[in-house]
Amino acid sequence: xxxxxxxxxxxxxxxxxxxxxxxxxxxxxxxxxxxxxxxxxxxxxxxxxxxxxxxxxxxxxxxxxxxxxxxxxxxxxxxxxxxxxxxxxxxxxxxxxxxxxxxxxxxxxxxxxxxxxxxxxxxxxxxxxxxxxxxxxxxxxxxxxxxxxxxxxxxxxxxxxxxxxxxxxxxxxxxxxxxxxxxxxxxxxxxxxxxxxxxxxxxxxxxx
Amino acid sequence: xxxxxxxxxxxxxxxxxxxxxxxxxxxxxxxxxxxxxxxxxxxxxxxxxxxxxxxxxxxxxxxxxxxxxxxxxxxxxxxxxxxxxxxxxxxxxxxxxxxxxxxxxxxxxxxxxxxxxxxxxxxxxxxxxxxxxxxxxxxxxxxxxxxxxxxxxxxxxxxxxxxxxxxxxxxxxxxxxxxxxxxxxxxxxxxxxxxxxxxxxxxxxxxxxxxxxxxxxxxxxxxxxxxxxxxxxxxxxxxxxxxxxxxxxxxxxxxxxxxxxxxxxxxxxxxxxxxxxxxxxxxxxxxxxxxxxxxxxxxxxxxxxxxxxxxxxxxxxxxxxxxxxxxxxxxxxxxxxxxxxxxxxxxxxxxxxxxxxxxxxxxxxxxxxxxxxxxxxxxxxxxxxxxxxxxxxxxxxxxxxxxxxxxxxxxxxxxxxxxxxxxxxxxxxxxxxxxxx
Numbered sequence: 001x002x003x004x005x006x007x008x009x010x011x012x013x014x015x016x017x018x019x020x021x022x023x024x025x026x027x028x029x030x031x032x033x034x035x036x037x038x039x040x041x042x043x044x045x046x047x048x049x050x051x052x053x054x055x056x057x058x059x060x061x062x063x064x065x066x067x068x069x070x071x072x073x074x075x076x077x078x079x080x081x082x083x084x085x086x087x088x089x090x091x092x093x094x095x096x097x098x099x100x101x102x103x104x105x106x107x108x109x110x111x112x113x114x115x116x117x118x119x120x121x122x123x124x125x126x127x128x129x130x131x132x133x134x135x136x137x138x139x140x141x142x143x144x145x146x147x148x149x150x151x152x153x154x155x156x157x158x159x160x161x162x163x164x165x166x167x168x169x170x171x172x173x174x175x176x177x178x179x180x181x182x183x184x185x186x187x188x189x190x191x192x193x194x195x196x197x198x199x200x201x202x203x204x205x206x207x208x
Numbered sequence: 209x210x211x212x213x214x215x216x217x218x219x220x221x222x223x224x225x226x227x228x229x230x231x232x233x234x235x236x237x238x239x240x241x242x243x244x245x246x247x248x249x250x251x252x253x254x255x256x257x258x259x260x261x262x263x264x265x266x267x268x269x270x271x272x273x274x275x276x277x278x279x280x281x282x283x284x285x286x287x288x289x290x291x292x293x294x295x296x297x298x299x300x301x302x303x304x305x306x307x308x309x310x311x312x313x314x315x316x317x318x319x320x321x322x323x324x325x326x327x328x329x330x331x332x333x334x335x336x337x338x339x340x341x342x343x344x345x346x347x348x349x350x351x352x353x354x355x356x357x358x359x360x361x362x363x364x365x366x367x368x369x370x371x372x373x374x375x376x377x378x379x380x381x382x383x384x385x386x387x388x389x390x391x392x393x394x395x396x397x398x399x400x401x402x403x404x405x406x407x408x409x410x411x412x413x414x415x416x417x418x419x420x421x422x423x424x425x426x427x428x429x430x431x432x433x434x435x436x437x438x439x440x441x442x443x444x445x446x447x448x449x450x451x452x453x454x455x456x457x458x459x460x461x462x463x464x465x466x467x468x469x470x471x472x473x474x475x476x477x478x479x480x481x482x483x484x485x486x487x488x489x490x491x492x493x494x495x496x497x498x499x500x501x502x503x504x505x506x507x508x509x510x511x512x513x514x515x516x517x518x519x520x521x522x523x524x525x526x527x528x529x530x531x532x533x534x535x536x537x538x539x540x541x542x543x544x545x546x547x548x549x550x551x552x553x554x555x556x557x558x559x560x561x562x563x564x565x566x567x568x569x570x571x572x573x574x575x576x577x578x579x580x581x582x583x584x585x586x587x588x589x590x591x592x593x594x595x596x597x598x599x600x601x602x603x604x605x606x607x608x609x610x611x612x613x614x615x616x617x618x619x620x621x622x623x624x625x626x627x628x629x630x631x632x633x634x635x636x637x638x639x640x641x642x643x644x645x
Contacts, residue, residue: 068628071620111616120615120627129593132226132512133505135254137271154268156258159533159585160505163542166626168587168614172540178263 064146065185066206067195069118074110074202076117080194081106084121087186087193105173107183108194119194119203121183122169124148130161130170147185155179212309213241213283215518216300218290218456219316220244221253222504223485223511225271227314230515232280238519241283241308243290243300248340249274254504256343257367260350261374269340293460295478312480312518315457315468316511319450319486319502321364331423334444337368349427349443350375357431357441359418361388363532365447366401369410370536372445379410380439382431384417384448392532394547396558396566397582404537450502452487465489467500472524474514482518484510493527493596494545494577501530531592539564540585544592546570546578554578559609567609574602584611 082094088104089097097103108121128148130139138154139161141147157178161170170182186192195203215231215238217224228240244250251269258264277284289303293313300308321336323329335349336342346368350356354377358369361383369381381388387398388405402412413433420432421444430440452467463469463477467489474482474490484490485507492499506528513525531544547570549556555571561583569591570578575598579591590613594601601608607617615623 071623111612111614113616116616118616118627123627129505129589132508135252135504136268137252156255156264156268157535158254159535159540159542161589162585162587163531163533163544163589164505164592165589166593168590170589171586 064124064207065192066124067121067183067185067192068204068206069120070202070204071116071118072202073200074118075200076110076112077199078110079197079199080108080119080203081110083193083197084108084183087189102175105171105175105181107171107181109169109171119198120167120169121194122148123167124183124185125166129164129166133160133164135160145185145187148182149184150180150182152177152179152181211307212239214238214311215240215314216308216310216312217242217314217316218293218300219314219318219485219487220246220248220250220284220286221316221318221485222271222507223316223318223488223514224314225250225276226508226511227316227484227515227518228280228282230512231519232282234516234519234521239283240281241285241310242277243285243288243302245287245289246339246341247287249284249286250276251340252504253338253340254367256337256340257371259340260343260346260368260371263374290456293456293481295460295462295481298480312482314511314514314518315476315481315483315487316485316507316514317453317456317487318507320453321446322449322451323446324448326418326421328421328423328429329446332421332429332444333427334446335427337364337445337447338450346372346443346445347375350377353377354442355440356380356443356445357382357439358445358447359431360447360449361385361390361412361414362447362449363389363392363534364450365445366405366534366536368445368447369405370408372443373405373408373410377443380413380441381405381410382413382416382418382433382439384415386415388412388414389532389534391530392534392543392547393541394543394568394580396560396568397541397543397580400539400564400566400582401534401536401541404539408537450486452489452500452502454487457481457483457487467498469498473517473522474510474525475517482514484514491525491527492529493598494529499530501528503528503531505531526596529596539582541580541582542585542588543580544578545576545595547580549578557609561611567611569608571601571605574600574605576601576608586611587614590614 084106085104086094086097090101108119110117110119124147131141135158136154136156138151140149142149161180170180173179173181191205195205250271252271255269259269291301291303293300298309321338335346356372356377356379358365358381361381369379372379388402389398405412416433418431419434422430427443430438432438454464454468457468458464468476468483468487470476470483470488470490474484476483486502489498489500490510509528516523529545533542549570558568560566565583568580576594581588603619604617607613
């Protein structure tokens with residue numbers, strides 16, 4: 001499993017599926033908590049994702065964090081959006097964020113069509129078109145984390161990044177100042193709010 | 209001044225700075241010299257309208273931090289114009305006579321404003337609107353009430369008009385074509401923008417050109433239009449268009465054809481000289497041939513690939529395309545690729561959701577070649593990326609104009625690849641196509 005972080009239910013799947021019989025002893029002593037009954041697909045999106053992440057040739061940063069959505073598990077509850085808003089609010093309190101303060105924009109968006117849904121936020125592309133296109137230099141790659149970071153103070157709201165983002169992950173802030181906003185991978189948190197609060201683990205944090 | 213550099217760069221804007229970044233990412237040791245005609249650190253030219261309008265302060269103009277040149281280890285020579293270049297001897301001479309030898313040279317000389325021959329124009333102290341100095345002059349002249357005439361209703365002209373209006377003056381825009389922003393927008397969007405501008409107090413005159421200018425002393429004067437009407441002004445802004453600055457390359461004997469000719473690696477006709485930005489005629493992936501796109505994002509991308517290739521990477525430039533993002537008085541409009549199809553072989557689909565909601569896509573067969581979104585601009589970038597990838601959009605055709613159009617409408621395999629393969633930015637498809645070109 002190497003550098004991939006395995007959390008929660010995935011760990012249990014890992015124990016049951018990946019370990020062969022000789023390791024079943026270990027499995028027996030694990031807490032048998034299976035939160036939701038859900039059929040696991042033959043080849044999971046997650047396995048595919050990890051494969052892609054590994055195959056990609058040009059990786060800028062060794063421990064770059066990426067959030068990978070898993071549409072087989074997403075039920076479109078939009079809790080990720082809510083927790084994203086709370087995390088980026090002034091008080092970081094759900095009631096205050098929604099009822100009393102100026103509500104910040106959501107930086108993750110659930111796309112839904114029929115039975116399929118998934119949450120998508122900034123991909124922090126290796127060759128980020130928004131960084132190249134930014135007129136003011138507000139959109140930059142952070143050399144430390146490898147993430148694409150947006151300096152709100154330098155943003156002038158020219159919308160060029162919205163014009164070039166292949167994921168539609170950059171949005172207008174809608175606040176008093178004309179700026180854009182996007183996912184910042186929650187720099188204050190170990191695990192981004194959307195991943196930590198997804199009830200169904202439809203968002204996975206992968207560290208490459 | 210050191211006399212020998214590994215890399216010399218002429219210019220100090222989007223292409224030059226992105227080339228510096230790319231060279232540094234590949235080659236930590238190589239020495240870089242950067243020659244700028246202007247005295248400023250690298251600033252963002254498109255932001256001058258924001259500066260004049262008072263939306264940003266002077267410190268917000270800079271494209272990079274103040275210690276950028278030290279940190280990137282670039283020899284920065286402000287105020288030194290490069291007078292001539294000798295590619296065969298790997299030499300350049302600045303205006304003050306300094307000779308500098310280089311191993312690889314990048315010409316990122318940008319553009320100059322095009323001034324049409326108008327009778328009496330030389331007697332008026334008119335302004336252009338392309339540099340920080342222009343912006344400073346404009347701000348100085350507009351501290352008192354004034355009436356401005358802007359000749360040219362393109363991007364520069366309209367931005368100048370908007371900024372002048374924000375400074376409280378009376379503004380008249382004269383555009384030769386039948387509508388404003390004729391290149392960037394289509395008729396409907398042009399109308400929407402013109403209406404907004406008129407509501408905000410800008411007088412927009414289309415289908416007219418200035419035939420004669422009479423000087424009234426200094427910046428003042430009167431302009432005669434084609435229909436015989438006269439417009440008096442305290443300030444005249446010429447914003448008819450821009451031309452690539454390829455004189456330096458031309459004198460050096462490099463191939464130029466209205467812009468410096470470059471190959472797929474941003475190389476000019478001399479193997480050690482590269483060109484990027486508004487001065488270069490580089491590959492346009494929508495038109496499928498070299499074209500001039502005097503746009504900041506395109507210049508930045510060209511600079512990046514020129515830098516990578518100068519440092520020895522051999523990566524083909526994926527190609528740029530025309531794209532514009534404008535906002536006038538609260539109405540944002542984004543467009544990319546072919547907005548005004550030249551003939552009937554294109555399929556055009558539009559949707560008008562309301563007065564300020566307009567979407568349009570232009571298809572050629574099953575390939576998306578152009579888009580325009582006004583009002584609700586979120587997620588328009590997905591369309592831009594489909595244009596750049598030349599993806600077959602047959603399966604998502606019905607959803608293209610929906611506001612919520614996104615990856616959810618893609619076939620699952622495509623979606624998974626795009627979402628998880630985060631190198632997608634200028635995705636593999638684009639890169640592979642560039643290799644095969």
